[in-house]
């Protein structure tokens with residue numbers, strides 16, 4: 001979140017990334033759109049510890065985590081983000097019984113709702129500010145339709161095992177400027 005007095009140059013220097021990258025990743029036309037209270041995604045330079053050209057997302061934490069959990073209490077991360085069996089796993093898997101409500105992780109609008117993406121089953125994609133997409137896959141039921149505005153915490157689907165899934169779970173992705181990104185740093189502590 002941008003604090004009073006922050007400038008694009010100061011944010012870029014603090015994050016160690018070029019100012020133009022901050023504008024591009026956040027879909028901003030100019031530095032004038034960087035105002036206090038605005039949530040920004042700052043992509044750290046690739047090639048350090050994480051390897052594989054993966055981009056880490058650094059978020060100014062002043063306002064707390066930008067996303068809420070897409071499931072309620074008792075969230076179980078059954079498979080983490082990263083390489084799994086030699087292939088990238090582009091989200092996290094959250095185990096939950098079929099029919100468990102799935103919530104929008106932040107305000108936005110429904111960019112896609114349907115079953116047209118191979119392997120994902122019944123899927124919802126929500127477009128948020130700052131070029132961020134969240135993806136909710138393997139649902140038994142989808143409760144929203146394309147173009148619909150949603151608020152953080154709205155029910156958007158019910159957990160299932162549609163598509164390529166070995167049991168009921170939610171596959172949850174965060175994409176920043178189309179790049180699949182580990183959701184965990186953007187989420188609060190796991191609710192108990």
Ligand SMILES: [Zn+2]
Pocket residue numbers: 079089091092093170171172
């Ligand atoms: Zn998954």
